[in-house]
Amino acid sequence: MTDVASRLADVDLRIGEAARAAGRDPGELTRIVVTKFHPASLVRELHALGARDVGENRQQELSSKSAETADLAGLTWHFIGQAQTNKARQIRRAARVVHSVDRERLVTALDAAAEPGEGALDVLVQINLTDDPGRGGVAPDDLEALAERVAAAETLRLRGVMAVAPLDEAPAAAFERLAGYAERVRAVVPEATWISAGMTADFAEAIACGATHLRIGSAITGPRPARA
Ligand SMILES: *Cc1c(COP(=O)(O)O)cnc(C)c1O
Numbered sequence: 693m694t695d696v697a698s699r700l701a702d703v704d705l706r707i708g709e710a711a712r713a714a715g716r717d718p719g720e721l722t723r724i725v726v727t728k729f730h731p732a733s734l735v736r737e738l739h740a741l742g743a744r745d746v747g748e749n750r751q752q753e754l755s756s757k758s759a760e761t762a763d764l765a766g767l768t769w770h771f772i773g774q775a776q777t778n779k780a781r782q783i784r785r786a787a788r789v790v791h792s793v794d795r796e797r798l799v800t801a802l803d804a805a806a807e808p809g810e811g812a813l814d815v816l817v818q819i820n821l822t823d824d825p826g827r828g829g830v831a832p833d834d835l836e837a838l839a840e841r842v843a844a845a846e847t848l849r850l851r852g853v854m855a856v857a858p859l860d861e862a863p864a865a866a867f868e869r870l871a872g873y874a875e876r877v878r879a880v881v882p883e884a885t886w887i888s889a890g891m892t893a894d895f896a897e898a899i900a901c902g903a904t905h906l907r908i909g910s911a912i913t914g915p916r917p918a919r920a
């Protein structure tokens with residue numbers, strides 16, 4: 693077994709344990725492997741091991757790696773980083789799911805970037821769980837307005853919410869709040885049932901609080917190499 697294979701198997705074991713401990717079916721969880729800073733060859737290795745969901749947080753890396761791995765069957769790219777509106781077209785070309793929709797201008801840009809006849813793009817509204825506006829995500833007060841804006845965009849499909857745990861708070865407490873925000877979004881769009889939460893350090897807590905999509909990087913890929 694390679695290092696990546698054994699780390700992937702170990703993480704999946706821990707996901708299964710956390711799900712069972714929370715009385716949940718591990719089969720209802722989507723494990724996204726975050727491959728940022730790693731080469732496309734790692735995406736190939738992961739695909740050969742059965743991974744089908746991969747994530748990137750920078751548009752350029754998303755675009756280049758998705759192009760380099762376009763031959764891999766059944767691969768789904770998730771964009772999880774801060775998105776610039778002038779990159780909406782490239783993001784839309786490369787990703788099937790955008791987790792980080794945090795403002796109305798980005799909704800407009802992603803909607804306008806659709807090609808004629810293209811299927812709807814799955815999007816999640818990213819919520820800021822801190823008081824620091826620099827951390828990314830919509831403020832909870834503005835959540836319903838943003839969800840309504842996504843729901844009204846013809847080429848976007850609102851699937852749920854995404855968040856990153858704050859650095860200065862126990863993740864379980866923050867993810868409890870996220871579960872409440874997710875409920876508020878479901879009051880706007882009942883089908884928006886996804887909760888994207890949980891990274892290497894806190895995926896067990898996220899699973900306990902109802903996460904459906906886990907974004908796990910270094911626990912599977914190993915330490916990130918320095919940026920080229
Ligand atoms: C890098 C990243 C992750 C994965 O982080 P790890 O701690 O390596 O698991 C998850 N979500 C986002 C938004 C990220 O940027």
